[in-house]
Amino acid sequence: MRIRLVFCVIAPVIAALLLSLSGPALAHHGFVSWFDMGRLVTVKGTVTSFDWTNPHAYIYLDVKNEKGATEKWTAELGAIAMLTRAGWRKDILKPGDEITASGNPAKDGKPNMHLDKVVLANGQELASAL
Amino acid sequence: MRKRSICSAAALAAMLVLSPAVRGQNAARQTPPPDISGVWQIAKPQGTLFPNGGAPLTPWAEAKFKAANPQTNDPNLGCLPEGMPRFMLSIPLPMEIFQTPTRVVIIREGVQVFRQIYMNRDHLKDLDPTYSGDSVGKWEGDTLVVDTIGLKDSTWVDNAGLPHSEAMRVIERIRRTDHDTLVDDLTIEDPSTFTKPITAQRMWKLKPGWEIQEFVCTENNKYTFQGK
Numbered sequence: 001m002r003i004r005l006v007f008c009v010i011a012p013v014i015a016a017l018l019l020s021l022s023g024p025a026l027a028h029h030g031f032v033s034w035f036d037m038g039r040l041v042t043v044k045g046t047v048t049s050f051d052w053t054n055p056h057a058y059i060y061l062d063v064k065n066e067k068g069a070t071e072k073w074t075a076e077l078g079a080i081a082m083l084t085r086a087g088w089r090k091d092i093l094k095p096g097d098e099i100t101a102s103g104n105p106a107k108d109g110k111p112n113m114h115l116d117k118v119v120l121a122n123g124q125e126l127a128s129a130l
Numbered sequence: 131m132r133k134r135s136i137c138s139a140a141a142l143a144a145m146l147v148l149s150p151a152v153r154g155q156n157a158a159r160q161t162p163p164p165d166i167s168g169v170w171q172i173a174k175p176q177g178t179l180f181p182n183g184g185a186p187l188t189p190w191a192e193a194k195f196k197a198a199n200p201q202t203n204d205p206n207l208g209c210l211p212e213g214m215p216r217f218m219l220s221i222p223l224p225m226e227i228f229q230t231p232t233r234v235v236i237i238r239e240g241v242q243v244f245r246q247i248y249m250n251r252d253h254l255k256d257l258d259p260t261y262s263g264d265s266v267g268k269w270e271g272d273t274l275v276v277d278t279i280g281l282k283d284s285t286w287v288d289n290a291g292l293p294h295s296e297a298m299r300v301i302e303r304i305r306r307t308d309h310d311t312l313v314d315d316l317t318i319e320d321p322s323t324f325t326k327p328i329t330a331q332r333m334w335k336l337k338p339g340w341e342i343q344e345f346v347c348t349e350n351n352k353y354t355f356q357g358k
Contacts, residue, residue, distance in 0.1 A: 033200040053350035055209075055241070079223060081239055081343035130175070130222045 035104040035114040042102040043073055043113075052090035054079055059093060059101065059115065075101050075115040082129035097121060103128070164272050166234075166304065167227050169342060170312050170334035175222035177289035179330055191293050191323040198291025205284055208355030209347035211242035213261035213285035214278050215300045215316055218332060220289045225334075226342045227312075234267060234274065241347045247276050254280075259296050261285060276302040287318065295322040310336040 045063035057077040062070050077083060080090075093099065098121045103113035115128040179185065187195060198204070206212055212221060223240040234247040247267040257264050257280030264280040278300040287294050298320035307313050311333060318328040 051350055054345050055347050055349075055351055058350075079239070079345060081345065082223065084343075085340070 034106060034108075034112075036107050037104050037114075039105055040102055040116060041105040041113060042100060043071075043111075044098070044100045045073060047093050047095055047097040047099060048072075049095060050090075050093040052080055057083055057088075059099075059118070061099065061101065063111070071111045073101070073111040073113070075103055075113050075118075077115045078129040086129040087126055088129075092126070093118075093120075163229070163269050164274075164306060165229070166274065166306050166312060167229050169224055169226045169337045169340040171224040171337050171340070172222055173311075173333045173335050176332075177220040177222075179219065179288045179292060179328060180290070185292055186325040186328070187292075188321075188323060188325055194293040195291060198286065198293070200289065200291060203355065203357035204286060204289075204291065205355055205357060206241060206286070207351075207353040209241055209351055210355065211261040211285070212240075213242070214245065214263050214265070214281055215302075215318060216286060216288055217242050217245055217262070218302070218314055218316065219287075219330060223345070224337060224340055224342060237342055239342045239345045241345070243345075247274075253277070259283065263300070272305050274302075274304040276300075276304065278302070293323060294318075294320050297322060312336070 043061070043063045045061035047059060047061050049058075049060040051058040051060075057080055059075040059077065061073050061075070063073050065071050077088075080088075100119040101113065101115060102117055103115040106112040117125055117127045119125050185195070206216075211217070217236075217238065221238065221240050221242075223238060225236050225238040228235045228237070232249050234249065235244060236247075237244045242261065245262045245265065247265040249267050251266055253264050253266055259280050259282040261282055263278040263282075265276050265278040267274050267276040269275075279298075281294065281296060281298050281300075283294060283296045283298075285294070286292060287298075298318065301317045301319070303315045305313055312335075314332045314334075316330050316332070318324065318330075
């Protein structure tokens with residue numbers, strides 16, 4: 001009876017609460033208007049360039065889709081000082097690095113995302129920042 | 131004879147102690163202004179004043195708001211300063227407050243780099259509208275009361291694109307509610323734009339150890355401003 005209570009009632013409620021907290025918390029000059037903040041996409045690819053710049057850092061990566069064709073993806077990150085505070089460095093990504101990037105996809109369907117986090121080849125996870 | 135000279139000395143001493151100059155100096159020594167200096171980061175980023183709509187807009191403002199497009203004509207897209215009150219309302223990047231007796235200066239790690247609050251002076255006459263406006267401040271107990279006018283009407287009030295006229299007035303009541311918390315209660319008055327004053331509160335947390343870094347908006351900005 002208690003196990004049923006935990007799995008059938010308490011856990012789903014907690015999950016729902018956590019999901020509701022993970023929505024768009026900010027709107028720096030309105031990037032919410034370009035990206036679907038309610039969806040997450042994940043791609044695996046090879047870094048071709050990492051722009052360590054303001055107002056946003058950018059990761060460019062080549063991603064092989066299901067058909068074997070290469071898609072050129074762009075991931076937009078936050079400001080570099082905030083990224084530094086979250087553990088990023090300008091040389092943390094180099095061309096040729098294999099990474100997994102997840103983020104909010106562009107509303108227009110193009111291969112762009114507002115980055116949520118990357119997972120590096122060594123398993124290290126880095127979240128984007130504002 | 132001796133009694134009279136003691137009385138005179140006492141009277142003289144009393145006059146000196148009670149004189150405005152001495153009293154003023156003592157008062158200044160005894161009550162330094164509250165300390166709101168430090169690096170502060172917004173506790174809960176909230177870029178818009180009315181996330182669910184319903185801003186009390188006049189017909190003129192309603193038309194202007196309909197024409198606002200965050201993807202094309204937000205002046206901030208092209209690295210133009212946020213201006214007041216957006217500088218305090220909508221920016222999820224840290225700021226640092228410096229205090230001197232005549233000035234409170236806020237620097238921000240963002241598009242608009244600074245604003246100044248002039249202490250204990252009146253507004254300048256014949257103000258030329260600017261992004262930051264003319265901010266004058268005074269302490270009321272533990273609260274810094276700031277009055278800002280002279281604001282350029284090309285800025286957005288918030289990230290959604292609420293407009294304003296050059297007659298907008300922003301009143302702020304800024305206080306440190308505890309060692310790690312700074313609160314700003316803002317009131318925005320602009321009868322050409324809003325049918326009633328708008329109030330909002332923002333809260334920041336102290337970030338000891340954070341240093342304000344450089345932020346050069348035009349370095350690699352991919353967004354373009356397609357307004358006037």
